[in-house]
Amino acid sequence: MVGGVLTLAKAYSEVGADELVFYEISASVEKRLLDVNLVENIARHIDIPFCVAGGIKSVADAARVLERGADKISINSPAIARPELIKELHDEFGKQCVVVGIDSFFDETTGEYLVYQLTGDPNASSRTRYKTEEWVKRLQDLGAGEIVLSCMNQDGVRNGYDNEQLSKIRQLCDISLIASGGAGSMQDFVDVFQQSQVDGTLAASVFHKNVINIGELKQFLIANQVAARLCK
Template sequence: MLSKRIIPCLDVKNGQVVKGVKFKGHEVVGDILELAKLYSDAGADELVFYEISASVEKRLLDVNWVQTIARYIDIPFCVAGGIKSVADAAKVLEQGADKISINSPAIARPALIKELHDEFGKQCVVVGIDSFYDVKTDQYLVYQLTGDPNASSQTRYKTQDWVKTVQELGAGEIVLNCMNQDGVRKGYDNDQLSEIRAICDVPLIASGGAGTMQDFADVFKQSQVDGALAASVFHKNIININELKQFLTSQNIASRLCN
C-alpha cells in the first residue's frame, strides 16, 4: 500500500509566505526558505509552492527562490504561478522543481496541459482546481485567478466536468482546492472529494479545511485521496508533522514515518 502524503502548502507573495481565509485577507506568516527547511526536516513528504499573484499579474513566478529551495531541501517540491507555456515550465524545472502545477493558465488554454504532458511527462504535470460550492445552484463550480479577491471569477466549468477534461488532456495529478473550506480549519470537504475520487484515475490531493489530526485521518479514510495538503495548521504550529504521521499510523493509515 502506498503511503499517504502529507504536503505543506506555501502561498508566496512578494517573496514571503502568506496565508488567507477562503482565498482572502492574506497575512505574512514567514520566510520561504526557513519554512521550507522546517517542513522538510519535520518529515513532510513534499512541498507545494503557489506564487499566488503571478497569474493575476500575467507574469511567470520568480524562479530565483525556486533555485534556492532546491539547493537546501531534499524532498520533492511542486511549484505554481503564471506558467503559461512549455518554455515557462522549463525555466521552473531547470531551477530544481520536481513538478509544476497549473491552474488558471490551464483554464485559459486547456491545450497547455497536453503540451506539458508531451514535453515533460505525465508525472511532472499537476493541475490545481479551485472549486466553490454554490448554494443557489447546488453545484461545485471552478474559479480562476483566486490569488486576488478582486480578480477571482467563476469559469464556465463545473468541477466534475473540468476534472474529467484535465485527465483526458494528460494531467498526472490533481489538487482539489475546496474554496469554502479554505483556512477555516473545520475539516476537508469529504463529500465533494469522494465525488471527485470516483471519477479521478490519477492521484488526487485534498486541499482546504485541515484543523485537527482527525481531519487528516477522515479525509484519507472517507475520500481515499492520495495526499492531504494543508497550510495554516502547520504555519501556526497547531499540528506537528511527525506527531501527525504517528497518529495516522495508529489509525492504520499508511504513512512514511520520520527517522
C-alpha cells in the same frame, strides 16, 4: 520575506514532510512567471519532492522552473485560459510532472460545484464556464498526472476537508487526487483519507502556525490505520 520562505522550506524538509508545494499565488493575477531565483534557492535547501506553481503559461515557462530545481509544475488558471497547455506539458515533460490545481466552490443555490480562477486576488477571482466534475474529466483526457482539489468553502476555516465533494470527485478521478482546504486537526486528516480515499493531503496554515506537528501527525495517522512514511 524570502528568508522566511527558505526557513520554512528547510524546516518542513527536515521534520518529514513528504513533499513541498510552493504557490506564488499573485503571479497569474499579475500575468508574470513566479520568481525562479527563489525556486532555485528553495531547491538547494531541501531534499524532498518539490512542486511549484505561479504564472506558468507555456512549455518554456515550465522548463525554466524545472531547470531551477522543481520536480513538478502545477498550473491552475493558465490551464483554464488554454487547456491545451496541459497536453503540451504532458508531451514535453511526462505525465508525472504535470499537476493541475482546481479551485472548486460549492454554490448552495444551484447545488453544483463550480471552478473558479485567479483566486489569489479577491478582486480578480471569478467563476469559469466549467463545473468541477466536467473539468476533472477533461484534465485527465488532456494528460494531467495529478489533481489538487482546493475546496474554497472550506479553505482557511479549519473545520475539516470537504469529504462529500472529494468522495464524488474520487469516483471519477483515476489519477492522483490531493485534498486541499479545511484541515484544522489531526482527525481531519484521518477522516479525509478514510472517507474520501484521496492519495494525499495538502495543508498550510496548520503547519505554518504550529497548530499541528508533522511528525506527530504521521504517528496519529499510522495509529488510525492510515499509511504514512515516518519521519527520520
